Amino acid sequence: MPFSGYLYAEVTWTQTAEDWLASHVRMFTHLDGVVPKLVPDNLKTGITHASFYDPVVNRSYHELARHYGTGVVPTRVRRPRDKASAEKGVQVVETRVLAALRNRVFFTLDEANAAIRELVAAVNARPLTTDRTLTRRRLFEDREKPLLKPLPAEPFVIGRWSRYKLAPDYHVSIEGVAYSAPYRLIGKHVDVFCTVSLVSIFHKGERVAAHARQDGEPGRGTVTLDEHRPPNHRAAALLTPEAVRAEAAGLGGALGLLADRIFADADHPDQAARQVAGLLRLGRLHGTVALQAAATAALSANVRSCRFVQHLLAKGQVQALEDPAGGLGPHANLRGPVYYH
Template sequence: MPATRIPMKKIIDVLRLKYEAQLSHEKIGRACGLSKGAVSKYVSLAQAKGISWPLPDGVDEARLEALLYPPREAPASRAEPDYFQIHQELKRKGVTLQLLWAEYAAVHEDRAYGYSQYCHRYRQWRDRQKRSMRQLHRAGEKAFIDYCGPTVDIVDRHSGEVRSAQIFVGVLGASSYTYAEATYTQSLPDWIASHQRMLRFFGGVPDLLVPDNLKAAVTQACRYTPTINATYAEMAAHYRTAVLPARPYKPKDKAKAEVAVQVVERWILARLRHHTFFSLAELNQAIAELLPPLNERPFQGREESRRDLFEAIDRPALKPLPQDDYVYAEWRKAKPGIDYHVEVDKRLYSVPHSLVGQTLDLRLTATTLEVLHKGRRVAAHPRHGRGRYSTLTEHMPKSHQAHRDWSPGRFLNWARDIGPCTAQVIQQQLEGRPHPEHGYRACLGLLLLGRRYDRTRLEQACERALAIRSVTYPSVASILKQGLDRQPQEADEPEAELPEHANLRGADYYH
């Protein structure tokens, strides 16, 4: 690009002072308001064109400008590249500006721009586009995920209760191909299920999933090392992709998602604002009917649509879906007690007795509970079943040697030191169970109540529990918490005799 030109009158003054006044370049610069370097530049330019002082006859300012700056070939005669097409082609893996320019030059030959001018003009076009378009998204690389701000009301047809539905939005980075659906919540189960339906809609899996920092995706937000929810990370591993959350307070990281959310709000939600929906399925049916027109609508000022770019760019680059769908599972941590069981939702599951006291990972599906130690599965149980305990024989030590310090005899001796009622309650915890160890938790809990309150009160509470025939740990703990052990027990009153009456027939009447 040519440098900014100074007025021709000033160049004439430079030539006059140079040749007529024979001043130095430094003095000419001070006289004309130019730098010493600028004076040298224009003197050299004039010399190169064979111009000195005085100027040739008939050379005015216009003629001098034509001599110093001869007109170049008009840009209109050059073959203008298709900058939008260049921008889309650069999203393909391995495609560079050098390759695209070579293909362009081979077609247009003498009318083609040089490589540097080709790159310069493309970058000028790119910088004039919207901020979100300046990000270069590779084909099949990223899917951006977010929720719309507005919700949609769903009315219960029978009760009239109104419930708000959240609008999930996913968009592929290279083609802007968009998916949307409604769920009742943004909770982890809905979040995972929406991802599965989104990937089926795309028909493949991108390299990266880019969510915002909502709780279902990120358990601990951090600009550099965010902690991904364990279930979300497991789902991503199943689909052979990875999760890269947007940085907190960095909207540019998810500009593509914000644009897609805005498009869904304007193209879908705005059209549904006058509709009344009576079920989530009804709302999702309406959204599904509006998605094809959204994706098939050409971009503003272009002939291509989201679907066109998706078919040409993103679809070939997506990884195939796995044969089996991801099975939803939640992850928790637990530490087994002295009875080598972990508790989940008020049910107890055994683990190998050698792992007592260690923190274990629990993986819970709808039907199964798995126990993992350092990434290795050490136990698996049906999630639901009869009874409160699920105990595998192989998890129990021979003669319970691992728990020789915790034996029924030790619990009974400890209880007898407190009192006979406490001993009787402890005895009942150990009896009537498949294994005595199943009662160890309750025994330990009962005896620890003697430390929290005192031994005398524990004995009185056990006495009352025996009287009311409720000898469980929760019952004894409740008696102590409410102070019922300090209140006198009501004595059983003898049954009052019925008074003599003419209407009383007596037992002989019925013989």
């Protein structure tokens, strides 16, 4: 802090956008308020293009600043005097915190930060050389904290913005997992905002897709929504062995059993998928009751063929199978009891 010299310090694994932004969130929470202005140097995580007159702030960093209602005013390149307070704070932390911990071994990041917090608190509580009755903490509490802006109702959600040109397969790849976007945007630029749990895809400021973030092996994970597929891809997706078998299982009865036997006998799942898809198509043409009856006849004849079922339905030879009482019914070949008396 510029007036009191009050310090906040922590260690992170990296200086990537996620760690950089999360450190700001934790700092504001520690201060219980928001400073009116942030003065960083020109690290790429914070400043995309360095310029004294018109710097370009990283989009995620800009969103954090807007969320907390503060401004980002970076220093000039290689001008440490532009942030003298920060440079002095770094010197104090190096001599009074890091030097004191140089011989200790930490096995977790939380353990290291706990030790750092303890020593930083001691530095903030140490009497100042100019006035032994004052400390950094006391000056901060009395003079600076009342001038801080209040914290927003919710903390900033850490995420990263990326820009992609949507590929012909209408997916964007995030850490080895492909997420779908509407196929009509193929060849157009989309903005992707990734958080720990959500992947949001935007086009011209409008969110066009949202997916729960997945963990998967690079190049193997795919998350696709059916409404994002073009019509021909939707039709092809309905013919996959998994989709066809699931639909047949949903109808159940003799059809479900016949479908299971067709898949068991097939040399390849795609062969069985086509036959079962043909059975399902016959059900849409002739009705589910007639299809189940034809499937029962096929099972009774130990025939596992879509063509056999189609023949039965085309010839109308399954009507009698719908009679729950069973039997062939009256016909000309029955002799009857009179024949024997």
